[in-house]
Amino acid sequence: MKALSPRVQDIPRSGIRAVMELADRMGEVIRLEVGEPHFQPPAHIIDAAESAMRAGFNKYTPNAGLADVREVLAEKLRRDNRIPATPDTVVVTPGGVFACAGAFLTLVASGDEVLLPEPNWPNYSFQVSLAGGKTVYYPLRQENGFLPDFDEVQSLVTPQTKAILVNSPSNPTGAVLPRDKVLELVEFARKNDLYVVSDEVYEKIVFEGEHVSPAAFDEDGRVISCFSFSKAYALTGWRIGFATASAGLCQSYAKLQEATVSCVSAPAQKGAIAAITGPQDFVGEMVDAYRRNRDAACAMFREAGIDIAEPHGAFYIVVDISRTGLDSYSAVRRLIEEKRVAVAPGLTFGPHCDRYIRISICKELDYVREGVRRIVSFLLGE
Ligand code: PLP
Numbered sequence: 001m002k003a004l005s006p007r008v009q010d011i012p013r014s015g016i017r018a019v020m021e022l023a024d025r026m027g028e029v030i031r032l033e034v035g036e037p038h039f040q041p042p043a044h045i046i047d048a049a050e051s052a053m054r055a056g057f058n059k060y061t062p063n064a065g066l067a068d069v070r071e072v073l074a075e076k077l078r079r080d081n082r083i084p085a086t087p088d089t090v091v092v093t094p095g096g097v098f099a100c101a102g103a104f105l106t107l108v109a110s111g112d113e114v115l116l117p118e119p120n121w122p123n124y125s126f127q128v129s130l131a132g133g134k135t136v137y138y139p140l141r142q143e144n145g146f147l148p149d150f151d152e153v154q155s156l157v158t159p160q161t162k163a164i165l166v167n168s169p170s171n172p173t174g175a176v177l178p179r180d181k182v183l184e185l186v187e188f189a190r191k192n193d194l195y196v197v198s199d200e201v202y203e204k205i206v207f208e209g210e211h212v213s214p215a216a217f218d219e220d221g222r223v224i225s226c227f228s229f230s231k232a233y234a235l236t237g238w239r240i241g242f243a244t245a246s247a248g249l250c251q252s253y254a255k256l257q258e259a260t261v262s263c264v265s266a267p268a269q270k271g272a273i274a275a276i277t278g279p280q281d282f283v284g285e286m287v288d289a290y291r292r293n294r295d296a297a298c299a300m301f302r303e304a305g306i307d308i309a310e311p312h313g314a315f316y317i318v319v320d321i322s323r324t325g326l327d328s329y330s331a332v333r334r335l336i337e338e339k340r341v342a343v344a345p346g347l348t349f350g351p352h353c354d355r356y357i358r359i360s361i362c363k364e365l366d367y368v369r370e371g372v373r374r375i376v377s378f379l380l381g382e
Pocket of ligand 1: 035094095096097098100121167170171199201227228229230231236240241
């Protein structure tokens with residue numbers, strides 16, 4: 001038989017998924033490898049989706065999403081993110097993952113280069129290759145709080161560079177781009193005529209500082225911003241997110257969705273309206289819980305003399321494992337086998353990240369504490 005397309009065959013396996021499968025086979029393991037909130041979504045969101053199904057919202061919707069959902073999202077973007085959005089500049093997508101994939105598939109032509117941060121969420125480079133583009137990594141250094149140095153990024157720009165991706169708050173580092181860096185980013189993109197793909201799926205989960213959307217400073221429609229209901233409202237299984245970009249780009253997104261997914265589930269879209277317009281206490285309580293987890297985990301690492309860059313947002317901690325002399329996959333395997341705790345290997349976040357592991361702290365406090373206790377004991381060679 002003829003070979004399958006290399007576009008898909010060449011996508012590497014996500015290291016996080018590989019660890020999940022190994023941990024599934026091992027039985028009793030503390031699971032800190034995946035970013036899946038342990039909270040259930042608030043009842044009013046579920047009720048809204050259920051009522052929508054009973055009211056007949058069981059059909060296809062427009063490719064870009066239901067008009068009332070886009071209206072509500074545009075208002076949210078104007079209010080919370082200071083992005084001058086209108087329903088025409090919003091597309092409802094199957095999760096934040098497709099908001100990002102849609103950006104790359106819409107922007108990138110064969111041979112175009114895309115600047116991705118390193119460490120970064122592994123799916124971006126899969127999406128860039130699917131689009132026929134080439135990933136060029138720009139480094140985020142721990143000594144700089146994992147923030148980009150745009151002079152360094154400038155040296156990576158070539159005539160083929162099409163776009164730069166930023167992810168704030170960041171998975172895996174937890175860094176939150178301060179306002180001055182966001183302004184620098186927009187200026188850098190303008191000067192080099194690049195698109196900016198801004199992944200803001202963790203926008204609500206900020207412990208220190210503020211979330212600033214690059215699109216608030218975009219004057220010529222070069223920023224595409226990606227959002228999600230997965231993390232803020234614990235709706236990972238509903239597969240709903242959204243993107244905002246220029247009206248022209250949103251039309252391309254809609255065409256892409258017609259060709260691939262048609263549209264997002266109608267009841268999920270109706271539930272999303274309730275999420276945005278309903279009470280927001282849930283979000284605050286969830287963030288407080290993650291902050292307690294972050295504080296407890298960081299204190300445990302510090303007390304053990306293990307240096308970490310404290311995350312200011314999202315729900316992950318990157319831990320340097322150099323002291324063990326192990327590469328990240330070996331460390332992860334031994335952590336599962338010897339200490340019964342699953343974490344994500346650094347190498348999955350970029351080719352120069354083998355000295356890290358990432359732990360996910362979006363679980364109950366005692367569970368996270370026990371996991372961190374085991375990791376600390378492993379790192380200290382106990
Ligand atoms: N972006 C980042 C940085 C993520 O960590 C994730 C999920 O873990 C996503 C996007 C996609 O999330 P979803 O597709 O569930 O909205």
